[in-house]
Amino acid sequence: MTLADQGFVGYEQQHARSRWVNRIMRGVTWAFASFSIVVTVGITLILFLESILFFRKLALEGHSWTQLFTETDWTPLFEPPRFGIIAIIMGTVITSVIAMIVALPVGLLSAIFLSEYAPPGLRAVLKPMLEILAGVPTVVYGFFALLVIGPALQKIIPNGEEVVAGLNATSAGFVMGIMIIPLVASLSEDALYAVPNLLREGAYSLGATKFETIFSVVIPSALSGIVSAFILAVSRAVGETMIVALAAGQNPALNLNPLQSVMTITAFIVQVSLGDTPTGTLSFYSIFFAGFILFLMTLVLNILADWFVRKYRIVY
């Protein structure tokens, strides 16, 4: 080699080493990224396999899987056990619906206020304050629902002591709704904020008031983002655990009265986990089966939210 002076050879060697380091780090970061796939596969496999074991154990102990659909109580720990999964699914649905009645309108209105009405100074103060709501641990909300909202509900509703149970779906759902407000507000606000000002100005020039502009131009334009925010909010409510475990009660019977106790899927898992459940028993497998149902529910909702954004997004 004609160019073989010492510096150049040294440079070549160093560069070759750097390229090896690059290759190795590429491999290492690839492995780290792939760990998230391992987690997903792990969750799916564990829930699926343990659910199969649940059905096998069910058959071994002489119960029929049709009991899952025919019974209305979910008491796999009692004697005789009952397996009406509908009871805890309805419990989850009731608390989630109550939470949505609070979180969706309040969250959307907050988003509208922050994005359309609030002057920049006020927005800079209110937004971080709303974020604090999302940062409070859920067990603290559970405490609040149990000791403040529950008793308050019994006072507000006439004849409350008799009509309203101490632990009820409404107080848990209401507090859950408050917890979810920031999620709805910030996701909807992102969607509203992305609507270009040209559209608003077009509406104003036609003589529309601000309110008319918001409801007939801005919201329809941002609808895909808002709907997906709503779906994610439902998914969050379905999977919420500590608030319902503390404040919604432990009533495993099918019950549609929101002022009475209900048991959600998550509250059931907590109840079983708090007791001493030996591995290999029916109740041990039942928490994985309940978890599997919960996992499927949230997965469907998350995919739906994602699909909604992709399908109906209007790109400006």
Add this chain to the structure above:
Amino acid sequence: MTVTLPQLEGNFRSNYEARKAWTNVFAVIAFLATIFGLFFLGLLLYDVFSQGLPYLNWKFLTTFPSRDPAEAGILSALVGSIWLMFLIPIFAFPLGIGAAIYMEEYADRDIWYNRMLEINTSNLAGVPSIIYGLLGLELYVRLFEPITKGRTLLSGALTLATLVLPVVIISTREAIRAVPREIREAAYGVGATMWQTIWYHVLPMAFPGILTGTILALARAIGETAPLITLGALTFIAFLPPWPVTTAVNEQGQVIIEKVSLGLGSFIEALQTPFTALPIQIFNWASRPQQEFHKVAAAGIIALLGLLVIMNSVAIVLRARFQQRR
């Protein structure tokens, strides 16, 4: 067919005042909705502080839980939470930041595997926390039992690290994405490899963002209760992990330091100790029927909120410091 057209002039002007008024009324409604949540946040804090403050003192922070609410302390839960606070990042941060580097810098999005990684991460972020508890119970408590020794600090930290991993990945990716393209191109221009570019230019610039995002993720993990309950973390723990010091309880019920034990052996032993954490202890006290325990729970909540406020302040301060240097 005859069509009678309404008077245009009148129609155009007729209810303008009412429409204008409604817009203003709506603004007030929207404002009230915005402070609706804040009102309940204020009510929550007021209730917690008015109930908990009388119970919050040095003795509460330095004694073990007890059957008697007046004697109950939070030491084991506080120490458990602080342990988790240091253990979770050891697992979650390298994994999460590494994964984010791969997905932002190396990954070619035309390859299906890399697109799947992205979809997978956002889906994992939406999985309820209690499901991670079930994963931890099966994987870390049962499968890895020879290493973790069951329901111990190590299993708890691993479970929570898995839980926050997608959040760490997502926030790190955002921070990395904010680094301008030109920085990378300048580095390539003088012959740097991709890794040299990432290590010497992209990561230092993205560092404040990464730090803030990951500390906020950590704060979320510290407040999580459900996965630890599913894991079977105990609520009545009257001992501490034997590192960096071993402790004992004297006749007056005070926790005293026996001796310093900084060895690796006692560290591993500490990792394999059963534990409790602040949220579990709060849950346990709040779910008891006695009113005195609710007040103790409120005091515990103040301690937990205090820990979270400290973590968030650290995130804000660090961010400000690093941004000044640029």
